[in-house]
Amino acid sequence: MDKMNYNHSIKCSVTKCSNHAQGDDYCALSQIKVGTHEMNPTDVKCVDCESFRKE
Template sequence: MNNTENNSIGCIVNECRFHAKNTNYCTLDKIQVTKHESMAKDVQCTDCGSFMKQE
């Protein structure tokens, strides 16, 4: 895991292990976007599959 913010991935989920803490960015080099419907029709059908809860 990279500990510096990735300015290409904005994130406001402070509960995620990969949140940059001081800024609203992710520290990962890339994320996996997932869907939980057979066909994503709107934003509610998608999630960040890279989320991990802080310990």
């Protein structure tokens, strides 16, 4: 993973993710997958970045 590959289209503050660009609030992936863990999502907390990987 190239940590200098800031994707300015994907802002993210989850610095504990191994895909985080570090140094600034961006993801380093070219794309991510977002999903939900609920049947009827109603709020921002209902959705998840499914590309998250433990550092």
